[in-house]
Amino acid sequence: MDxxxxxxIxxxxxxxxxxxxxxxxxxxxALTHGMVKALMRALEAWEADAxxxxxLVKAEGRAFCAGGDILAVYEGGKAGRPPxxxxxxxxxxxxxxxxxxxxYVSLIDGIVxxxxVGISFHGSHRVxxxxxxxxxxxxxxxFFPDVGGSHLLPDLGGSFGMYLALTGERIRYGDALWSGLATHTIKAADQAGFVQQLTETGEPDAVLRSYFIQAARETERPLLGAIAYHFSKDTLAGVVASLEAGKDEFxxxxxxxxxQRSPTSLNVAFRQISAGLALSMDDCMRMEFRILVRMLEGHDFYEGIRAAIVDKDRQPKWRPAGLGSIGPADVDGYFAPLGERELAL
Known part of the structure; x- marks a missing residue:
């Protein structure tokens, strides 16, 4: 099908x-613009097809999808054509x-x-x-945790979503299941049989009942308690102060x-995840688009890509360089209405 x-894709x-x-x-x-547009066309056609x-969404290779094609973003922005x-x-x-x-079943067997995350974790079944x-x-x-991160992450219990947003830490399938990010976990060796039964029957819940395995949580309870304590503070400064007072290994x-993170990104992400708890998915996406437009007009996103994948020196020079140099008005600017440029859904 084309x-x-x-x-x-x-x-x-x-x-x-x-x-x-x-x-x-x-x-x-990594997602390209062509992949995004093709997937949208397919989903619209299939939704109307009785x-x-x-x-079912799956992938070849060792990654499900490691993100957007950020090198293309970097090149477009540097050429004066931010995408x-x-x-x-x-x-x-x-x-x-x-x-x-x-x-909408996402089968994730690798890096996501x-x-x-945007093309998988908003669906009904995250396997x-x-x-x-x-x-x-x-x-x-x-940058900031976009593609609906402001809708997905605030719902995770124990401030786990805020922790993931601000640190960028990686988690495995047990923590994903425990937190509610995943709806089901299965064995990698069972994928072929799962796909065959799923496509033959069209009944994901019934098929998943026979393939589901209970993945154990990887993060120990004391660490989850520390995350909940530190990352539940009302302000980013409060989170940092709490960690500074902690004086333990975590x-x-x-x-x-x-x-090591961009101070601007940390401030924006904290505001974004806090606000998302009270917003619908559509409103979250409108908010994220406002942030996105400002990020593409700024410095840190391009600098972060340069340091990570262009020059690969892993030494980004953030502007501003410290959390104390960013005030509430600076953060407000990322969330301000765009007028005629607002995202139409």
Missing amino acids: FGGGDE RFERMGRAGVVTLTRPQALN AVELV VEFFADEYRLNAYIARYRKP MGGG LTENALFAMPEVGIG AAKTLATLA
Whole structure:
């Protein structure tokens, strides 16, 4: 089936399912604009097709999807053509997946970050194997946890979502299941049988009951308690002060992690995740688009990409360089209305 996307994404009808396979394993299945537009076209067609009872999204290689194609973002921005439309289409896709009227099953058997989270974790069934690795590491490259992070992360108990947003820490399938990010966990070796039964029957809940395994939580209870204590504070300054007063290994390690992140990104992400708790998915995406437009006009996002994947020196020079140099008015600017440029959903 050809919905566009070339050799980067494949669409098939298998039994009762529409099946999407990401086919850029050499690039860790990083999302391109063409992939986003093709996936949107396929989902719209399948939602209207009575013969398609569910959608399954999977990927080739060791990654489900490591995020968006940020090198293309860097090159476009440096050339004076920041890819605003790529993000607008991506955010529309994220919002559409969240309200999709048919079962939307994501089978995640590897790395899932950033844009990969956006095309998987807003669906009805998020199925992870022991090979899955989840992260929203955007603050480490001067960005923010977008693609619906403001809708997904605030709902995690014990301030776990705020912790993931501010640190960018990676978690495995047990923590994803415990926190509610994943709905189901299965064995990687069972994937072929799972896909066959799923597409033959069109009944994800029944099939998952036979394949589900209870993945044990990886993060120990005392550490979860520390996360809940420190990251439940009302302000970012409060989080930092709490960690500074902690004087234990977890607090020291976490402070060192935060010190490497963009101060602007940390402030924006804290405000974003706090606000998202009271917003609908559509409103979250409008808020994130406002932030996105300002990030593309700024310094830290491009500097973070430079340090991570262009020069690879891992030494970003953030501007401003310290948390104390950013005031409430600076953060407010990222959330201000865009007028005629607001995201249309």
